[in-house]
Ligand code: SF4
């Protein structure tokens with residue numbers, strides 16, 4: 001059995017520590033657009049990374065295969081590929097497979113082979129299991145059991161492209177300017193302690209959920225222990241993984257709306273909760289009482305995405321930057337305002353959200369041109 | 384019989400300073416100092432001195448110095464002075480050696496082998512003077528998840544009763560009778576002021592203290608002293624006492640002399656009779672019996688308050704704790720090897736039980752493995768000395784901490800280990816009215832509240848240094864601990880890595 005934690009975190013530190021640049025852009029009307037803008041925007045924040053990791057997530061990417069799970073797999077050897085392909089044939093209905101097109105780029109050294117597979121679950125799964133859970137389990141299996149291969153994207157009609165290099169180099173390598181999607185997120189990485197590994201770049205994804213993350217989560221130890229109780233195995237030993245699993249638990253398994261889940265990850269202070277009207281107070285208090293171990297404490301900004309939604313969130317005292325920009329149906333999230341202005345100079349509005357205040361872009365809902373005050377959405381929901 | 388015991392302490396009285404005022408004579412409850420009228424001189428019977436320092440601190444001219452009697456035995460690692468003297472005592476009395484306070488032996492104190500983390504460069508530390516820093520803790524059973532109404536997103540989940548603590552440090556069970564009413568008053572007022580809880584112990588709740596009910600934990604122990612409906616109703620939490628760290632498996636014995644009128648009323652037993660707490664609870668011979676008592680108490684109080692169960696930390700704590708949670712306990716209390724007592728057989732106090740650090744680590748891990756950690760809060764006690772110990776206990780997995788000895792030290796106790804004699808010169812562990820008035824509840828409450836205030840400020844500094852602004856992010860977060868000078872097995876049980884790794 002291969003220990004992915006060892007690949008990603010060879011020194012076996014408590015967790016991988018990194019700092020980063022983040023960018024996200026979404027057309028809430030669902031219009032698809034090319035990656036040209038986001039590539040320029042993330043390149044504008046070049047110095048926030050150090051070339052040891054860059055990546056993108058794109059939604060609305062494969063309309064032709066929208067009903068199939070798109071697995072992107074990185075191979076370190078021919079045997080690895082043979083093994084995984086045999087495994088996939090055995091466990092899925094294969095609709096289409098190809099090597100992901102790339103071009104020679106100066107900054108990219110020793111790239112692994114990356115293939116994509118469009119897979120249907122069909123009759124392969126046990127009856128009582130959902131398709132999503134079946135796929136998630138198989139991805140875990142490949143990533144922990146099979147050698148020389150790593151699945152870094154597994155959702156439908158979306159994909160993650162990532163690797164070692166600056167994000168603009170990764171974009172050039174994977175020809176991302178040629179793709180179209182309605183939601184893009186991007187990440188440039190500055191790890192302090194890993195030699196870098198293709199699978200360790202962001203976005204980090206499970207099914208169609210992806211996370212790009214800037215920060216260090218000081219509560220990692222307990223977040224991880226809590227999630228392990230629900231069967232999550234934190235194989236990568238990064239705090240980003242913990243964010244992804246926490247969202248998966250709260251939203252997919254426990255059925256909480258993302259705005260409420262954000263109140264778990266970055267809850268209001270007890271004093272602020274005491275000042276809320278009774279219904280909201282009780283909700284917020286109960287959330288903290290039950291999910292206290294999921295509070296993400298320490299500096300972070302994350303952009304979480306899945307089909308139809310993009311969420312920006314900082315820790316509750318905003319120790320890492322996040323700027324929001326709105327132009328018509330377009331919502332921008334970025335580590336730096338300059339990156340947004342570079343590709344959209346005439347924004348309707350740009351602002352810095354409060355610490356712990358989730359910024360949610362939703363398909364079919366125009367982005368809020370005004371900042372939402374803390375607790376407002378929850379209030380209207382709770383009463 | 385002529386005693387062969389040497390005096391433990393030497394008392395020097397500086398003749399230049401002594402003004403023969405006899406304060407020491409009046410302060411000493413162990414009959415050490417006396418006034419020799421013939422010679423007009425105050426003298427000492429050193430053999431009676433227990434080293435409680437009461438006289439030295441109250442002497443107006445600071446004339447008294449107390450030091451250890453340097454009388455050395457021939458060196459012998461096996462036959463150490465304490466061993467020899469214990470044999471002498473038993474040869475002279477023929478009884479069980481009794482003692483007070485907690486285990487004073489040299490078993491490893493793991494707190495001293497654990498160190499905490501702090502932020503540098505990659506994440507900022509947080510300054511608690513400028514930023515909010517949260518210590519608020521809720522004790523009680525938590526649900527597995529929060530459910531909302533499908534459309535309105537209103538809260539559907541109704542949590543079991545929760546108790547709020549502003550500071551994660553509570554005052555542990557010390558019964559009225561073992562300690563004085565003034566001590567109870569001091570504890571109750573300090574707990575109320577600081578937003579935490581104090582615990583009645585097994586001796587009932589004095590009528591004057593019902594007003595502090597919302598900050599009170601009432602105990603139901605094997606003697607059932609002072610347990611009645613109003614007592615249960617008054618409390619915020621009900622605690623079933625199965626055992627205590629100082630004397631696992633052993634009952635209690637409050638001698639008849641200590642059962643004064645007031646104590647007899649509160650305990651609901653005749654004045655002057657011995658109050659005997661049986662070793663086991665005679666209605667609990669197994670786990671299903673515990674469950675029945677838990678639910679009987681919940682029924683009696685209409686499911687309005689958490690029920691806690693306290694055990695001494697023993698070899699199988701993890702399995703026992705898991706059973707307790709499944710039996711319905713909302714809070715489990717683990718009292719470790721160093722837990723203190725008003726009176727216990729010395730051989731039990733010093734030899735039975737396991738260190739609290741180990742018990743806590745294994746119970747927290749076990750409950751997590753079984754996926755039931757959220758169903759009960761974990762409270763630990765037994766030798767917790769300062770906020771550093773508190774922070775480490777929380778990082779190992781505790782929800783809150785009980786302090787007993789530390790609280791008594793705040794009231795004046797000098798840990799002389801004479802609590803079982805009923806003669807406490809500091810007026811703490813006694814019901815002698817001449818002595819109990821030495822604790823003024825107003826001043827006592829202030830000293831206790833100050834202690835908790837100091838610890839909270841320090842805890843906030845510790846959290847801020849780690850870049851964390853809420854206690855729940857430290858709770859069970861063992862990555863913020865590292866071990867020093869521990870073996871692999873110890874590290875494995877503690878779930879902590881070696882410093883430098
Ligand atoms: S209290 Fe001090 S000054 Fe007074 S009699 Fe005792 S030793 Fe002397």
Ligand code: SF4
Pocket residue numbers: 435483484791795796797798799800801802803806807808809810811812
């Ligand atoms: S409470 Fe009193 S008797 Fe007991 S150790 Fe403290 S000072 Fe000594």
